[in-house]
Amino acid sequence: MWWVWLIVAVVIAVLVIFVLTPLLYICYKRNYWRWHNVPFEPPAPEFEILQRLFGLRPTLEWEELEHYDLLYRNFKGRSPFCGFYHLMQPRALILDRELIMQILIKNFSNFNDRGIYHNSKHDPLSADLYSRRGSEWKEMRLRLEPIFAKDEMRYLYDGLRESSAEWLLGFDQLVRNERAHSGYIEIRTQIRRYVLTTLAACVFDLTAARQEKYPLNVFEDMTHLEHTTSRHSEFANAFLRRYPRLGKKMKLRTTSKEVEDYFTGLITEVVNEREQSSTEKKDYMQLLVNLMQQELSTHEVEDQTMKELKEHLMGELAAHAISFLKAGLRPTTHTLTYILYELALNDPIQEQLRAEIEVALKRHNNELTYDCLRELKFLGQVISETIRLHPVVPYLIRRTLTDFPVLSDNKYVLPKNMFIIVPTHAIHNDAEYYPEPFIFKPERFGREDNKRRDICMWLGFGEGPRSCIGLHFAQLIMRLLLVQLITRYHFTVDRTRLMVKPQNVIRLRVDPLDEQADGREADVVI
Numbered sequence: 001m002w003w004v005w006l007i008v009a010v011v012i013a014v015l016v017i018f019v020l021t022p023l024l025y026i027c028y029k030r031n032y033w034r035w036h037n038v039p040f041e042p043p044a045p046e047f048e049i050l051q052r053l054f055g056l057r058p059t060l061e062w063e064e065l066e067h068y069d070l071l072y073r074n075f076k077g078r079s080p081f082c083g084f085y086h087l088m089q090p091r092a093l094i095l096d097r098e099l100i101m102q103i104l105i106k107n108f109s110n111f112n113d114r115g116i117y118h119n120s121k122h123d124p125l126s127a128d129l130y131s132r133r134g135s136e137w138k139e140m141r142l143r144l145e146p147i148f149a150k151d152e153m154r155y156l157y158d159g160l161r162e163s164s165a166e167w168l169l170g171f172d173q174l175v176r177n178e179r180a181h182s183g184y185i186e187i188r189t190q191i192r193r194y195v196l197t198t199l200a201a202c203v204f205d206l207t208a209a210r211q212e213k214y215p216l217n218v219f220e221d222m223t224h225l226e227h228t229t230s231r232h233s234e235f236a237n238a239f240l241r242r243y244p245r246l247g248k249k250m251k252l253r254t255t256s257k258e259v260e261d262y263f264t265g266l267i268t269e270v271v272n273e274r275e276q277s278s279t280e281k282k283d284y285m286q287l288l289v290n291l292m293q294q295e296l297s298t299h300e301v302e303d304q305t306m307k308e309l310k311e312h313l314m315g316e317l318a319a320h321a322i323s324f325l326k327a328g329l330r331p332t333t334h335t336l337t338y339i340l341y342e343l344a345l346n347d348p349i350q351e352q353l354r355a356e357i358e359v360a361l362k363r364h365n366n367e368l369t370y371d372c373l374r375e376l377k378f379l380g381q382v383i384s385e386t387i388r389l390h391p392v393v394p395y396l397i398r399r400t401l402t403d404f405p406v407l408s409d410n411k412y413v414l415p416k417n418m419f420i421i422v423p424t425h426a427i428h429n430d431a432e433y434y435p436e437p438f439i440f441k442p443e444r445f446g447r448e449d450n451k452r453r454d455i456c457m458w459l460g461f462g463e464g465p466r467s468c469i470g471l472h473f474a475q476l477i478m479r480l481l482l483v484q485l486i487t488r489y490h491f492t493v494d495r496t497r498l499m500v501k502p503q504n505v506i507r508l509r510v511d512p513l514d515e516q517a518d519g520r521e522a523d524v525v526i
């Protein structure tokens, strides 16, 4: 009879291992915050989690944003952070200003990871600055910082001016054609084209001649594919976030092969051309090529190793170039679109901005120089206030490297490997920091107010060592376009379709200033 008992014991062991252990684990996870005595929002029902894990109920971006706003409103003042669950995973949302400063600035080294899966060996394009962490990130950031510095912007100015002038020709044609119809233009599509063509020219050297082989619409399709194609389900992404080392061992990639082949082909062609020619172009591609050559010249290695090093550096260069598209295209398009939308809604502010630009242009003999752009203080305020109201990155994400006891109240600890959220959108709309938060008031960003504002209460470009590296470049391309648009056109909003959610179409009426139609107001349906 002993063998019967053996079978019973094996069945029990199997039950414990395969049924009870996962159940206990799930139970532990679902009660994580309760057991850690942190104010928390309970997890979603199991059925909903399963639907989300298997992609049957995708999480929309604005839903996530509203969720974080709600958590902030419900828990602020009760503890330095609150707990919530992302699917099955416990996460923390930071509520306290001092703790935000510790995370982003003072104790940054414990929070320098965003927890994004990347694989520099088998998927070089995934290993860009945004995704890297630890020493890998630090090394790359130090190397890139000089080419993103304010002083480099003057060097890029003429090239950017040229590509914006080309885009304006097309836009002007569109405006004049549209006047025969409704006069309204879906502005986001046009702005996206501007940012895309600027990046294509300045970073990928996609000149008119090169566009014969690499047409702009294919470049646009590849960029779209890069942004929208997730090679993995929510389930696989959760696995990669949790076990990145295993993912790397399994050679898992996140970039599609088609996208990789297209961009590496294009970049290799441009780099080879630059290396063979003796002329230097004043664009970002040149700065990246110079950076690569600097690296090569500081290594004394044998031919074979040199070949490998060059291949590695080419992979890095491609990842840098792609990061302009990954990290720069959407934020710049979004911000420019909302600036025009707010200006169209607030006519007196639009007029005030136009007046500032006219005065500055007069000071510079009607030449739109780099210095003229830099002097436009009110324009800077309009940009900051738009980003306050419509931050394109509505929350910052970090992962803790070790347990972190909260200094102001050490009964709270942010545990190791915990994903934490800094809710930018909620902070920007908090009446304690911004009275009448839903009103567009660029004067909030005057010099004195900026001095008074607590650090970390405006996080439009992030804060601390991991803040936006493209800040000056983004400011330059936005200012350049805005000045040219505001001095040529008058923008009004289509009040029949006022926007409710960010994903809605934004239609603006665009009237050339040199022929503002009589009775324009009569056309605006209110």
Ligand code: HEM
Pocket: 129, 130, 131, 141, 323, 324, 327, 328, 329, 331, 332, 335, 387, 392, 393, 396, 397, 459, 460, 461, 462, 463, 465, 466, 467, 468, 469, 470, 471, 473, 474
């Ligand atoms: C209006 C336009 C832009 C806005 C509002 C914006 C905002 C941001 C924000 C909020 C972050 C995250 C900061 C953090 O986690 O603390 C970020 C990171 C980053 N941005 Fe931008 N960005 C803009 C344009 C650009 C452009 C044009 C580039 C071009 C290269 C760029 C490159 C990056 C990169 C590479 C990072 C990651 C930096 C790192 O991890 O070290 N951004 N940006």
